[in-house]
Amino acid sequence: MNELARLERRRRIINGWLLLSPALIFLSLFAFIPSVATLWESLFSRGTRRNPSEFIGGGNYADLFADPTFWLVVKNNLLYAGVTIPVSIVIALSMALWANSKISARGFVRTAYFTPTVLPMIAAANLWLFFYTPGLGVLDQIGALFGFTSVNWLGQPETALWAIVIVTIWKESGFFMIFYLAALQTIPPDLKEAADIEGASRWTYTRRVVLPLLAPTTLFVMVNALINSVKLIDHLFILTKGGPSDASKLILYYIWEMAFAYFDAPHAAAMTVLVLVVLGIVAAVQFTLLDRRTHYR
Amino acid sequence: MSGGLARLLDTTGAWLLAVVWVAPLVFAFWAAFHSTSDAVNFNIGSAWTLENFRTAWTGAPWLRYFLNTFLLVTVVLSGQLVLTTLAGYAFAQFDFPGRDTVFILVLLQLFILPEVLIVENYAMVSRLGLFDTVFGIGAPYWASAFGIFLMRQAFKSVPRELDEAARIEGCGWLGVLWRVYVPAARPTYIAYALVSVSTHWNNFLWPLIVTNSEETRPLTVGLSIFAAPENGVNISVISAATIMTVAPLLIAFLIFQRQFVQAFLRAGIR
Numbered sequence: 001m002n003e004l005a006r007l008e009r010r011r012r013i014i015n016g017w018l019l020l021s022p023a024l025i026f027l028s029l030f031a032f033i034p035s036v037a038t039l040w041e042s043l044f045s046r047g048t049r050r051n052p053s054e055f056i057g058g059g060n061y062a063d064l065f066a067d068p069t070f071w072l073v074v075k076n077n078l079l080y081a082g083v084t085i086p087v088s089i090v091i092a093l094s095m096a097l098w099a100n101s102k103i104s105a106r107g108f109v110r111t112a113y114f115t116p117t118v119l120p121m122i123a124a125a126n127l128w129l130f131f132y133t134p135g136l137g138v139l140d141q142i143g144a145l146f147g148f149t150s151v152n153w154l155g156q157p158e159t160a161l162w163a164i165v166i167v168t169i170w171k172e173s174g175f176f177m178i179f180y181l182a183a184l185q186t187i188p189p190d191l192k193e194a195a196d197i198e199g200a201s202r203w204t205y206t207r208r209v210v211l212p213l214l215a216p217t218t219l220f221v222m223v224n225a226l227i228n229s230v231k232l233i234d235h236l237f238i239l240t241k242g243g244p245s246d247a248s249k250l251i252l253y254y255i256w257e258m259a260f261a262y263f264d265a266p267h268a269a270a271m272t273v274l275v276l277v278v279l280g281i282v283a284a285v286q287f288t289l290l291d292r293r294t295h296y297r
Numbered sequence: 298m299s300g301g302l303a304r305l306l307d308t309t310g311a312w313l314l315a316v317v318w319v320a321p322l323v324f325a326f327w328a329a330f331h332s333t334s335d336a337v338n339f340n341i342g343s344a345w346t347l348e349n350f351r352t353a354w355t356g357a358p359w360l361r362y363f364l365n366t367f368l369l370v371t372v373v374l375s376g377q378l379v380l381t382t383l384a385g386y387a388f389a390q391f392d393f394p395g396r397d398t399v400f401i402l403v404l405l406q407l408f409i410l411p412e413v414l415i416v417e418n419y420a421m422v423s424r425l426g427l428f429d430t431v432f433g434i435g436a437p438y439w440a441s442a443f444g445i446f447l448m449r450q451a452f453k454s455v456p457r458e459l460d461e462a463a464r465i466e467g468c469g470w471l472g473v474l475w476r477v478y479v480p481a482a483r484p485t486y487i488a489y490a491l492v493s494v495s496t497h498w499n500n501f502l503w504p505l506i507v508t509n510s511e512e513t514r515p516l517t518v519g520l521s522i523f524a525a526p527e528n529g530v531n532i533s534v535i536s537a538a539t540i541m542t543v544a545p546l547l548i549a550f551l552i553f554q555r556q557f558v559q560a561f562l563r564a565g566i567r
Contacts, residue, residue, distance in 0.1 A: 002301075012391055012392065012393055013393040013394070015387075015391060015470055016387045016396065017387075017393065017395040018390075019383045019384060019386055019387035020383070020384050020387045020388075020399060022379070022380050022383055022384070022440075023380045023381070023383065023384035023403070023439075023440045023445060024384075024399070025440075026380060026436065026437075026439045026440035027402070027406055027440040027442075029416070029421060029425075029436070029437075030411065030418055030421060030439075030440070031405075031406045031411075031414070031440070032402075032409075033417075033421065034414045034417030034418050034420075034421055035409055035414065035417075036419050037417045037420070038414065038416065039497065041416075041417070062555035069446065091314075094310070094314070095314065096311065098307060098314070099311070101304075101307050101311075102304065103304070103307055103308040103311050103312075104308060105312075108315065109314075109315045111551070111554060112315035112316075112319045113314070113315065113318055113548070114554075114557075114558065115318070115319065115322065115547070116318065116321075116322075117545070117561075118495055118499075118546060118547065118550045118557070119322075119499070119543050120498070120499035120500075120501065120516075120517045120520075120542075120543065120546075121499065121501060122499075122501050122520050122521050122524075123517075123539045123542060123543045124321070124521065126299035126325070126520070126524050126535050126536070126538075126539040127321040127322060127324070127325045127440045127536075127539060128321055129524075129532065129535065130321070130324055130328055130532055130535075130536060131321060131324070131326055133532060154439050159414065170318065170321070174318070175561070178558055178561050178562055179562070180564045181558075202303060223426045227408075227410065230408060230410070230413065231412045231413075233502065234501040234502060234517075237501075237505075237521055238524060238525075241539065243367070252412065252413065252502075254403060255413075255415065255416065256415060256502065256506070259415065259416045259419075260419075260506060265416055268394035268416050269417070270414055272413055272414065272416060272417075275413050276408075276409060276413060279408040279409070279410070279413070280408060282408065283405070283407070283408040289453045
């Protein structure tokens, strides 16, 4: 009997690892090995025909920290995250509250909010081109009605990043709305009844009952929005290419440019390592807060 | 505040936001069917035309791009389904030493985004000889940590009795997976498939890096090349091309809206 149990256990172990192996192979090929390789590559200089690549330790990182463009890009990305995350969350929350309230044509309203989510970012950027193009864009036309002169939204350093920010907010909010909608539907109706009996105003009910119950959803959405503020850069390729004079350049775009336009893989690798470290910190924070997320299965 | 007024304010706010949110799409649609000068001057009574679509259609091999995108989402999804099913089954139903450590490793991939590892993944794809192939675009996404996690959750909620009954009937462990777990997890599969297809239909940066020819280039990359300023294509034609490329997805979304929303929800609750 003991013998049988041992055999059974051994079979479980072998089968378990067999089942995992395809996933592990691909995770290694496209996540673990590249991560280690990135770290490795970031410690070496760029090989040229005359000077082969050699170990330089933190040299690439030192170059980055001495590069004003790098700091500008970091600043841009912090601003991008710092504006898109809270604004998307507030808009998503309003959308959800509205789409959940008794208004007419609710279905249309919800669809309108969610539609940008299903479009490719590249297509979204093209749609917004029509808004931003100087002289004939929609924004300029509206501005002209009020007597404003034409503004080159994408072509001047002061406004280019903001134009990018607006497209991101437009694209993301409807997506986040969905999670709030789901959370709203799990709030028991008797809470509303109790609040009504107490004579609480709608605002009080929202602030004291609804918002606290939505806190876990907000955390979940926030982590997603944080990841997106690193990831969402497709519209740069269409709208600004990171310009003018790097005013709207974000870190992932800079990594791409470094590696595939300037062919400078070591510096791109060093930047990638820094991004991974930041994402790792986000992950750690999320997992420590995860235990408190009780209302998800 | 009286109830009637509050509702009026709600409705106004909700509608205003909705109008702003669909505006870009509506304007592009309008521009696509009018000549450039009519489009930008908003001559409401001006003639509708298909000229922009004609110009756009002949300007790039769109059919080929559509086919490439279709192949791409098929390749990505089939790989993902196989890998996430096997791994999810192992994590949900097999107890073996080292399992939890591996699971944490898998979860790490939620934050090691393929988008961020573009430089080394490009090197890896080139090494494997997959550069400029549909498999090269798809392979990095096969072992999706998110998918594994989702499948594990789905398989965990399958009643033990079903599993045991199937075993008594003489099913092996793969038979049990195929006969019991996979059918039970159908809603999760559908949700995951919808999310995966819409994600990869829209993906851009990675395909841009690993494609180099018309034979593999997906729609998004094709559209970006077509709309590049150095091509000097006018805004109406760009709008037409954009409407053309998003139409299938948009129509699918409008028809299956509820399933879409449900899918994103189901997939979102991790």
